[in-house]
Amino acid sequence: MVVGQQSKQYRAPSPQTAKRSYTYDALMRLNNIDNCLIDMQRSRDDVISNIGQILEREKNKLVLKREKSSRLLHLSRYHAEIADQSKALEEDRRRIITLRENIRSRRVAMEEARERHQTGKEYLEESLKILERDRKTLSMTTSKICTCQKELVADLLNIFPIEPTHTDTFSFKILGVPLPNSVFTGCDDEQVATALGFTCHLINMLAYYLGVPLRFPMTPMSSRSSIRDPITASLGDSRQFPLYVKGADRYRFEYAVFLLNKNIEQLMNSQGISVIDLRHTLPNLKYLILSLVSGQSSSSHQRKLTSHNYTIPHTIASTSNILFEEEEGEVSKSSNTSNKNTNESLQKTSRGFKVGV
Numbered sequence: 001m002v003v004g005q006q007s008k009q010y011r012a013p014s015p016q017t018a019k020r021s022y023t024y025d026a027l028m029r030l031n032n033i034d035n036c037l038i039d040m041q042r043s044r045d046d047v048i049s050n051i052g053q054i055l056e057r058e059k060n061k062l063v064l065k066r067e068k069s070s071r072l073l074h075l076s077r078y079h080a081e082i083a084d085q086s087k088a089l090e091e092d093r094r095r096i097i098t099l100r101e102n103i104r105s106r107r108v109a110m111e112e113a114r115e116r117h118q119t120g121k122e123y124l125e126e127s128l129k130i131l132e133r134d135r136k137t138l139s140m141t142t143s144k145i146c147t148c149q150k151e152l153v154a155d156l157l158n159i160f161p162i163e164p165t166h167t168d169t170f171s172f173k174i175l176g177v178p179l180p181n182s183v184f185t186g187c188d189d190e191q192v193a194t195a196l197g198f199t200c201h202l203i204n205m206l207a208y209y210l211g212v213p214l215r216f217p218m219t220p221m222s223s224r225s226s227i228r229d230p231i232t233a234s235l236g237d238s239r240q241f242p243l244y245v246k247g248a249d250r251y252r253f254e255y256a257v258f259l260l261n262k263n264i265e266q267l268m269n270s271q272g273i274s275v276i277d278l279r280h281t282l283p284n285l286k287y288l289i290l291s292l293v294s295g296q297s298s299s300s301h302q303r304k305l306t307s308h309n310y311t312i313p314h315t316i317a318s319t320s321n322i323l324f325e326e327e328e329g330e331v332s333k334s335s336n337t338s339n340k341n342t343n344e345s346l347q348k349t350s351r352g353f354k355v356g357v
Contacts, residue, residue: 146295152209153292160202162286172282174198182257182279184245193223193244196260199281200225200243203263206288212270216259227259257281264288 022030055062165171165178173179179195180187201220207213218227225243229235241256242248264284265275273291275284 149209150293150295153206153289156202156205156209157289157293160198162282162289170280170283172286174202174282179282181277181281181283182254182261189245190223193225193246196243196257197222197225199285200227200260202285203260203267206267207263210267210270210292212267214263215266216263218260218263227256227263229255229259 160174162172162174165173167178170181171178174195175198177191177195177198179192179199184192197220200218201222203214204218204220215231216227216229219225223244226240227243229239229241232239241252241259243253243256243260245253258278261278261281261284264281265278268275268284268288271288271291273288278284
């Protein structure tokens, strides 16, 4: 069956359906085309071989061109880096110049500071010499002041002698007028007022000679002396208190005696002397005067003077040195005289003076 079908499909063409074959011209054209193709292949092969030869011949040049281009690229990069480094180098150079200027200015400042230091050192050495000289001057002045104070206090003790009354252990009299120790019951009012007036005058003079400003200012007027309290705030306007009983309130009089004893305590504390009993008016005052005359409080008082930082001008120091060189002999003479007066006053006034201090 299959064979019958194939026979039907491959039937021979009829003369009417047969096509024309290629003509001679067409075959010649095909032959020419084939020859052209062959020639083109040969030309191609020749061109390829020529290109290969040329490439083989120009190989080194191409390699050099590639290397040249790559090296030109690297060179441009290097030029950019060189430009950056040049800028950084310029900045570093400017920074170095600035640092050199700073170093130069600092060197100049150090030289000036060294000169100032040397000048200050010389000035310090000179000032130390002046200070040592002034200290010696101050010591001599202090010694002279203490000597004068001793003489003045000894004179005050001669003017206002304080002696025991021999009636009681702590009973004393001033200028022959007895003064009880803050207990005035049964005593003569005028006599007490007179003794308090002498005591007030003596305390006032002691404070003046010792350079101690009293907390409670006093007005010495013999038997009509008074004392003022500027400290206590509760007193109001009545701050003046009488040191006499006649015509005054008793409590105001007793308060005035208390303020008087406080002034004595202030003077004793200024000389480094402690007070055992504040009520003992004349015993405390006697003990203070004897301490000043005998020199027991002079050392402490001298330490107080020398412990402060005194500033004495150079001209005053040089002038005082000349004066002290001239008066050194007189000071020694006056000190001997004061020692004699002190010994005599001690021998006169220390008899019967027994205070439990």
